[in-house]
Amino acid sequence: MIKDDFDYITVNKVLFQGSGFVCLQSYEKDNSLYMPLSTIKKMTLYDKYSHKETLLTTNVTLTDITVSSFGTIWAIDMLGHLYRSNSDGLSGAHLDENLEIQAYGSKWSLQGITNQTPVCLIGENDDLWIATQEGGLIHYDGQDFTKHSGIKQPIRFKRVNGHYFLIGYHRQLMQYVQGQWQTLSFDASVPADIPINDLTMVNGHLLVVSNLGLILYQQSDNVFSILRYTANIPWFGCDALQDTVYLAGGSSGAYQLSLNTDELSADKNEVILIKKGHFVAVTVLGRRVVFLQALTSSANFVCHIPFKQNRWFLVHT
Template identity: 65%
Template sequence: MSNDFDYITVNKVLIQGGGIICLQSYENDDMHIMPPAAIKKVTLYSEYSHKTTLLTTNVTLADITVSSLGTIWAVDMMGHLYSSQSKLSGSDLYEKLETQAYALKWSYQRITEQTPVCIIGEDSDLWIATFEGTLIHYDGRDFTSYTGVKRPIRFKKVNGDYFLMGYGCQLMKYENKQWHAMTFDPSIPSDIPINDITYANGRLLAVSNLGLILRQQSNNTFAIAMNMPHIPWFGCDTLKDEVYLAGGSKGAYVLPEPESDDVSKVTLIKQGHFVAVKVLDRKVVFLQANTASANFVCHLPSEQREWFLVST
C-alpha cells in the first residue's frame, strides 16, 4: 500500500501462532472517503521483526479477531465479514469494494445493512456487534440476529468469558449461551463509556475514559474504586497480577497487585499517548494514537530491554 498518508495507525493486535496480527488504518487530513485498511502479521525476533501483509481493502475494517484454530475474521464498516479461509460466499458485495489478498485464502460476503463495530469468537461461534445495537451470530453456516447494545465499543475475552462494552454504562457478559447485562452501583454516572475490562486478584476491573476505575464487588455489582478525571483510561490488561493501563495522552500506567478495592498505587511507567493495551505472550503492547508511521510500543517488564518500538 502507498506511503502517501498522514497517519498509519495500528488499531488492534492479536496473537496467531508465533506472530502478532495487526489491524492498520491509513488516513490523510483531507480524506473524504473511508480510510483504507490492512491486516499484517509481525514476527518478533531478538533484534528485528519480520512483517507480512495479509490483506488490504479500500473499505475501513472496524475490527478483527483470531479463532483458536488460527482463522482471522474481520468486519468492515460496509457490513462485510471477512475470513482467512474460503468459508464465505462472496455474495451481496459493495460494488466499490476492492481487496488484495496475500498468502491466505481470504473470502468475504456482506452480512448486514447496519454498521459493524466489533467481532469475537470461534469459526462456528462468531459474534458481531453493530453500531445500531444488533448482535449477529454466525454458527459456521447461518447468521442469526439478537438484541445487543447501541454504540458498542469492543468485545473482549476475559478469564474465558466474552464481554461486550459500550457507551451509556453498558456491559454485557456471554454466559450459558446468552448475553446478560451487568449491574453498576447507582453512584456511577449512567452516561459513562465502559472502555475496557480485565481480571485481577479474583475480580473484574473495568475502566472508562472519563477517569473511572471500577471494581466488581462480591454481589457482582461494579463500584467506583478510583476517580481520576484528569486521566482518560482507554484500556487495561493483566500480566502476572499487575494491571497495565492505557491513559491516553497521560501515558502508560501500572497497578501492582491490586488488593480488595484499593487501587491507589497506580504508577506512571511511560510517557506517551496510548489508547489501548494488550498482553500478548508475556509482552505488554501499548497502541498509540494516530502515528505518522505504523508501529506499536512493546513492554517487557522482566527484560533488560524493557521498552522498544515495533514497526509494522
C-alpha cells in the same frame, strides 16, 4: 492498492496468531473524502528485528479483527462485509460494488452480512459474534447468521479468562454466559452516562475503566463500584499480567496498578506512571505488554517486557 503518502498510519489492534502476531492498520489522509484504507499484516518478532508480511488490503475501513483458536483470521468492515482467511467458508454474496480487496499469499472468502455498521467481533469459527453501531448482534454458527439484540454504540468485545464481554457507551456491559448475553450491574454511585472503554480480570475479579477517569472493581456481589477516580487521566484501556494491571491513559501515558484487595480504597491502590506517550489501548500478549498509540505518522506500536530487564521498545509494522 496502498501507494500514496498518508498523514497517519495507525496500528488499531494486535493479536496472537500461532507463533506470531496479526496487526490491523489504517491509513488516513487529512481532509480526505474517502474512508481510511485498511491492511491486515502478520508479524514475527525476534530479539533485534521483526519479519512483516501483508495478508490483505482493502479500500473499505476494517473496524475490527479477531483470531479463532484454529488460527482463522476474521475481519469486519464498515459496509457490513465479513472476511475469513484460508477458507471458502463465506459465499461471496451481497458485496458492495465499491469494495476493492487484494490478498497476498493466502486465500480469503467474504460475504455481506448486514446493512448496519459493524463495530467489533469475537469468537470461533462456529460461534462468532458481530456487534453493530445500531445495537444489533449477529451470530454465525459456521453455517447460518442469526440476529439478536445487543447494545447501541458498542466500543469493543473482550475475551477475559475464556469469557466474552461486550462493552459500550452509557455504562453498558454484557457477558456471554451459556449461549446468552447477560447485562452486568453497577453501583448507584457510578454515573449512568459514562463509557466503559475496557475491562480485565485481576485477583479473580473484573476491573473496568472509563475514559472519563473512572476505574471500577467488581465486588463480591458482582456489582461494580468506584475504585479510583482520576479526573485528569482518561483511561482508554486496561489488561493484567501476573496481578498487575496495565493502563492506557491517553496523552497522560502508560500506567500500572498493583491492586491491594485487602484495602480497596483509592489511597491504597495508586496508579503509577511507567511510560510517557499517548496510548489508547493496551493488550497483554504472553509476557509482553503491547501499548497502541494514537494517530501516528508511521505504523508502529510500543512493546513492554516487565520481566526482562524492564524493557521497552518500538515495533515497526
